[in-house]
Amino acid sequence: xxxEQLTHDHKRAFxxxxxxxWRRQRVLWWIFVVNLVCGALGTAPAFLRLHHALSHSLxxxxxxKRFDLGMLGELLRLPDVSxxxxxxxxFLFAFVFFVFMLFVTGGVLETYGQDRRLTTGEFFAASGxxxxxxxxxxxxxxxxxxxxxxxYQALNKVAVRVGDRAIPDQVGIFLGWGATAVxxxxxxxxxxxxxxxxxxxxxxxxxRMWRNTWRAWRITWHxxxxxxxxxFAIALVAWITLVVGLVIWAELPATATGAVFVxxxxxxxxxxxxxxxxxxxxxxxxxxHEEMIPVPVAEVETPPxxxxxxxxxxxxxxxxxxxxxxxxxxxxx
Amino acid sequence: xxLRLGLGLTVxxxxxTLLSAQRPFxxxxxxxxxxxxxxxxxxxxxxxxxxxxxxxxxxxxxxxxGQPLDTFPFHLYLNAFQPKSTWMHEAHRDGNFRTSSLAxxxxxxxxxxxxxxxxxxxxxxxxxxxxxxxxxDGNPDDKTVFQVKLPRPVPPGQDVTxxxxxxxKFPEVIARTGYKRTFLLAGQWFPKVGVWWHGQWNCxxxxxxxxxxxxxxxxxxxxxxxxxxxxxATGVQVGDHDNGNGTKTVAFHAEDVHDFAWTADPxxxxxxxxxxGSVGPVKIRLLxxxxxxxxxxxxxxxxxxxxxxxxxxxGPYPYAQLTVVDPPHGAGEAGGMEYPTFITxxxxxxxxxxxxxxxxxxxxxxxxxxxYGMVATNEFENAWLDEGINSYTEVKVLDSMYGENTSILNxxxxxxxxxxxxxxxxxxxxxxDPLSRMSFQDMSMDSYDxxxxxxAASMLISLEKIVGEQTLKKALHTYFMKxxxxxxxxxxxxxxxxxxxxxxxxxxxxxxxxxxxxxDYEVLRADSHPVNWWDANLKEKKGETEYETQVILxxxxxxxxxxxxxxxxxxxxxxxxxxxxxxRWVRYVFRKKAQVESVQIDPGYQITLDRDYLNNSAxxxxxxxxxxxxxxxxxxxxxxxxxxxxxxx
Numbered sequence: 001x002x003x004e005q006l007t008h009d010h011k012r013a014f015x016x017x018x019x020x021x022w023r024r025q026r027v028l029w030w031i032f033v034v035n036l037v038c039g040a041l042g043t044a045p046a047f048l049r050l051h052h053a054l055s056h057s058l059x060x061x062x063x064x065k066r067f068d069l070g071m072l073g074e075l076l077r078l079p080d081v082s083x084x085x086x087x088x089x090x091f092l093f094a095f096v097f098f099v100f101m102l103f104v105t106g107g108v109l110e111t112y113g114q115d116r117r118l119t120t121g122e123f124f125a126a127s128g129x130x131x132x133x134x135x136x137x138x139x140x141x142x143x144x145x146x147x148x149x150x151x152y153q154a155l156n157k158v159a160v161r162v163g164d165r166a167i168p169d170q171v172g173i174f175l176g177w178g179a180t181a182v183x184x185x186x187x188x189x190x191x192x193x194x195x196x197x198x199x200x201x202x203x204x205x206x207x208r209m210w211r212n213t214w215r216a217w218r219i220t221w222h223x224x225x226x227x228x229x230x231x232f233a234i235a236l237v238a239w240i241t242l243v244v245g246l247v248i249w250a251e252l253p254a255t256a257t258g259a260v261f262v263x264x265x266x267x268x269x270x271x272x273x274x275x276x277x278x279x280x281x282x283x284x285x286x287x288x289h290e291e292m293i294p295v296p297v298a299e300v301e302t303p304p305x306x307x308x309x310x311x312x313x314x315x316x317x318x319x320x321x322x323x324x325x326x327x328x329x330x331x332x333x
Numbered sequence: 334x335x336l337r338l339g340l341g342l343t344v345x346x347x348x349x350t351l352l353s354a355q356r357p358f359x360x361x362x363x364x365x366x367x368x369x370x371x372x373x374x375x376x377x378x379x380x381x382x383x384x385x386x387x388x389x390x391x392x393x394x395x396x397x398x399g400q401p402l403d404t405f406p407f408h409l410y411l412n413a414f415q416p417k418s419t420w421m422h423e424a425h426r427d428g429n430f431r432t433s434s435l436a437x438x439x440x441x442x443x444x445x446x447x448x449x450x451x452x453x454x455x456x457x458x459x460x461x462x463x464x465x466x467x468x469x470d471g472n473p474d475d476k477t478v479f480q481v482k483l484p485r486p487v488p489p490g491q492d493v494t495x496x497x498x499x500x501x502k503f504p505e506v507i508a509r510t511g512y513k514r515t516f517l518l519a520g521q522w523f524p525k526v527g528v529w530w531h532g533q534w535n536c537x538x539x540x541x542x543x544x545x546x547x548x549x550x551x552x553x554x555x556x557x558x559x560x561x562x563x564x565x566a567t568g569v570q571v572g573d574h575d576n577g578n579g580t581k582t583v584a585f586h587a588e589d590v591h592d593f594a595w596t597a598d599p600x601x602x603x604x605x606x607x608x609x610g611s612v613g614p615v616k617i618r619l620l621x622x623x624x625x626x627x628x629x630x631x632x633x634x635x636x637x638x639x640x641x642x643x644x645x646x647x648g649p650y651p652y653a654q655l656t657v658v659d660p661p662h663g664a665g666e667a668g669g670m671e672y673p674t675f676i677t678x679x680x681x682x683x684x685x686x687x688x689x690x691x692x693x694x695x696x697x698x699x700x701x702x703x704x705y706g707m708v709a710t711n712e713f714e715n716a717w718l719d720e721g722i723n724s725y726t727e728v729k730v731l732d733s734m735y736g737e738n739t740s741i742l743n744x745x746x747x748x749x750x751x752x753x754x755x756x757x758x759x760x761x762x763x764x765x766d767p768l769s770r771m772s773f774q775d776m777s778m779d780s781y782d783x784x785x786x787x788x789a790a791s792m793l794i795s796l797e798k799i800v801g802e803q804t805l806k807k808a809l810h811t812y813f814m815k816x817x818x819x820x821x822x823x824x825x826x827x828x829x830x831x832x833x834x835x836x837x838x839x840x841x842x843x844x845x846x847x848x849x850x851x852x853d854y855e856v857l858r859a860d861s862h863p864v865n866w867w868d869a870n871l872k873e874k875k876g877e878t879e880y881e882t883q884v885i886l887x888x889x890x891x892x893x894x895x896x897x898x899x900x901x902x903x904x905x906x907x908x909x910x911x912x913x914x915x916x917r918w919v920r921y922v923f924r925k926k927a928q929v930e931s932v933q934i935d936p937g938y939q940i941t942l943d944r945d946y947l948n949n950s951a952x953x954x955x956x957x958x959x960x961x962x963x964x965x966x967x968x969x970x971x972x973x974x975x976x977x978x979x980x981x982x
Contacts, residue, residue: 035972035975035976036968036972038971038972038975039968039969039971039972039975040968042967042968042971042975043964043967043968043971046963046964046967047960047964047967050959050960050963050964051960053947054947054956054959054960055955055956055957055960056951056952056953056955056956057947057948057949057950057951057952057956058931058933058949058950058952058956059946059947059949059950060956060958060959060960061956061958061959062738063958063959063962063963064956064958064959064962066738066746066748067746067747067748067962068738068748068749068750068753069742069747069748069749069753070749070750070752070753070754070756070757071753071946071959072963073753073757073760074756074757074760074945074946074947075947075963077757077760077761078760078945078947080945080947081947090967090970090971090974091974093971093975094971094974094975094977094978095978096975097975097976097978097979098975098978098979098981098982100979101979101982102979102982105982134982138981138982141981145981163662163663164514164663165514167514167515167600167622167624167661168622168623168624168682169622169624169625169661169662169681169682170624170682172662172663173682173683191980249746250745250746252746254746255958257958257961257962257965260962260965261965264965264966264968264969265969267969268969268972268973268976271973271976272976275976275979275980
């Protein structure tokens with residue numbers, strides 16, 4: 001396949017991913033609703049506390065008519081209210097959503113892979129079937145993520161050191177931003193790698209996650225530029241929607257709480273959607289390129305003549321550890 | 334509207350500009366303005382690679398105590414930046430106030446003052462007589478105060494001349510002094526004699542929480558440093574001599590000040606401007622950096638407006654010059670500090686419009702020219718007299734510049750006013766220490782900060798409710814004019830307010846200054862019931878049925894304070910009640926053809942000492958606006974956090 005064809009396929013995967021996301025939008029809505037519910041459950045105790053403190057007081061007016069940080073500060077500090085305590089609940093439900101996503105990712109990828117509406121039983125069967133495998137993948141992903149964090153810390157340290165010695169403030173600030181950008185780009189790459197690992201695991205019903213991770217690495221690396229470009233483009237959409245949403249939010253009148261709610265939820269919807277778009281695109285790309293995914297050919301070395309009359313037996317080709325054999329489509333594909 | 338600085342702002346690169354000798358005062362002022370106890374002449378040589386100064390100091394001390402003196406204590410502040418000093422012990426204990434990371438300090442980061450020779454004219458070399466003392470905590474390793482006993486006393490009315498050779502090594506910027514790259518802020522750098530006050534020497538060790546105290550006098554200081562350095566200092570520049578060996582010697586002169594600080598950096602950009610006040614023009618000299626260009630105009634705007642308001646409200650700034658230092662990045666520890674006629678601000682490459690950080694810091698430090706610089710209270714013992722009064726005037730000045738609710742922040746829909754900021758500070762530790770406690774003995778950094786700044790400012794804002802805003806402004810004006818260039822006490826301040834207000838406010842001072850009582854009033858009950866509640870055939874009809882309304886106000890805290898309450902009814906009428914607040918509670922009963930809608934204590938939010946605003950009102954109809962707004966943001970942030978976490982899956 002030539003470069004032009006690959007670029008075309010890349011665009012196709014990008015668009016096809018969106019198309020798949022759209023066709024299977026039930027998944028998107030469902031996950032968004034769960035995100036919303038987790039958010040609501042994380043917010044509920046703080047809401048009740050606020051209700052108790054403010055529902056029959058005029059002290060909330062500075063927060064209603066404008067957003068007075070002084071009054072917010074009081075709500076956070078006053079021992080009777082002490083909103084800080086309730087942040088724990090938010091963290092708890094953020095973790096619940098995290099576990100939920102870990103659980104359903106198998107079902108989501110199965111839905112995208114088959115591009116049909118799965119029954120509830122099928123969906124949860126796929127979710128459950130891949131849950132522990134994805135837990136193992138998650139644990140494996142810690143290693144590269146930690147490496148990325150270490151790279152970031154090293155770069156940041158350099159940025160701080162160079163910035164500290166420079167006379168203009170900007171040097172340190174820009175270098176710090178550069179370090180953050182590198183961190184985000186590397187983290188995106190790790191995400192891509194492990195997304196491909198997940199897609200591959202579902203496509204091949206792969207059970208050996210070490211081997212799966214290694215193969216996903218090779219696949220990702222083989223077409224890195226295009227795959228990464230696709231992921232980056234979708235991530236860019238996520239960041240742009242976030243920024244645009246916040247700009248709109250900043251322009252809304254202080255009293256327009258309803259409109260603020262809508263805008264913030266649209267932002268959240270866009271964040272969930274773009275993440276699923278990445279998964280859908282990865283699935284589509286994998287299916288389109290399955291036949292061209294590199295299969296390493298084992299090199300057979302013929303031993304040199306030993307000066308023995310007897311012909312030496314031909315050695316069995318020895319596959320490198322974890323080396324994949326020819327990839328077969330799943331039985332039910 | 335912001336001042337158009339364009340033409341008025343002149344950017345000058347100082348190379349080897351020779352300045353003609355300047356008077357230290359504004360044109361309409363002539364000295365002496367203070368009882369000049371000290372006259373310092375210092376000749377200092379700065380060695381930038383070593384961040385060190387070698388200097389000779391001649392101090393003429395005028396014995397105006399009315400009694401013979403044979404013992405003299407001196408501060409050596411830079412010795413605080415040694416591992417076993419009292420300052421370091423307290424900073425470590427109380428949470429690194431104004432310091433970055435003490436643990437990361439290396440020996441080369443330490444600061445020090447070493448006196449190599451101590452002679453007294455007519456009495457000989459007394460270097461061997463120098464003895465470190467620790468009057469506050471007895472710490473034998475603290476070397477921030479030394480004492481010398483003279484062979485014979487200095488009679489009252491006579492002078493004594495000390496000739497001191499010393500070396501000062503600056504730490505990397507920490508607590509108001511030090512270097513960062515090529516930048517140096519030389520504060521508290523020379524041996525400084527204590528203050529004879531209330532019949533004894535007042536010469537405290539350097540403490541982590543508190544600042545300084547010194548006598549008024551004159552300063553003639555020469556600093557020799559590399560030619561390419563730009564220098565700024567207390568007072569006015571009176572000489573600039575090229576030594577021909579790559580160095581120059583710059584001379585400064587100041588009168589009626591009690592400290593001398595200077596700064597130097599080859600990378601400084603100098604901006605000059607002029608404020609014309611009631612005593613004539615004052616030169617403003619801003620030492621800043623190219624990379625802070627965006628902030629030059631806000632700086633000048635704040636300085637000019639602050640000077641104008643202080644001049645209008647409290648009294649004239651009598652000096653010829655104000656030097657403002659904008660420290661470089663990484664030197665935040667040098668920012669936000671005051672020395673006579675010399676202040677340091679805080680800025681950066683980018684500060685969003687709507688966040689008045691520069692104004693907050695610059696105005697505050699300029700305010701210290703009044704509340705510390707001229708009204709030279711004892712910062713060791715009563716920090717609230719400089720920090721608290723200054724925080725109060727900061728509220729007044731910044732509110733008048735940027736609006737009451739937006740004087741600190743007006744960004745992305747969020748707002749914060751100065752009084753809100755002071756109140757938040759106060760609420761951190763409202764009853765840990767009384768204002769009257771020796772400030773260096775406060776419980777913690779939080780307490781010092783909360784009490785000396787937030788509580789004192791809130792106490793004065795609340796006092797407006799009793800005496801009126803204009804009366805308090807007049808009282809501060811009177812206090813300034815009466816006590817400038819002296820060392821007043823907190824009693825002097827309170828007495829002045831009493832006199833101007835024409836009332837004895839002891840009941841207030843006893844609680845707010847000498848006590849730790851907490852002020853908290855609440856609406857305990859607000860409800861209406863039909864007068865004919867017993868009538869089985871009663872059908873309530875708005876405007877026709879007569880109701881009895883019960884309102885109970887409750888004093889929850891121990892602080893007694895008169896409060897106003899507004900009672901609003903559903904017919905649109907309202908009534909104001911004033912309660913002296915002395916009893917634990919008070920009941921108000923109203924009979925009218927309307928039901929109570931709301932009751933609010935202190936509707937103008939003037940009693941900022943009130944610890945809890947939430948219980949200051951009661952409303953019969955549920956109020957959901959704030960609840961929904963906060964819940965919406967909380968929900969979004971939780972969702973975003975959840976989504977971010979799930980990205981790892």
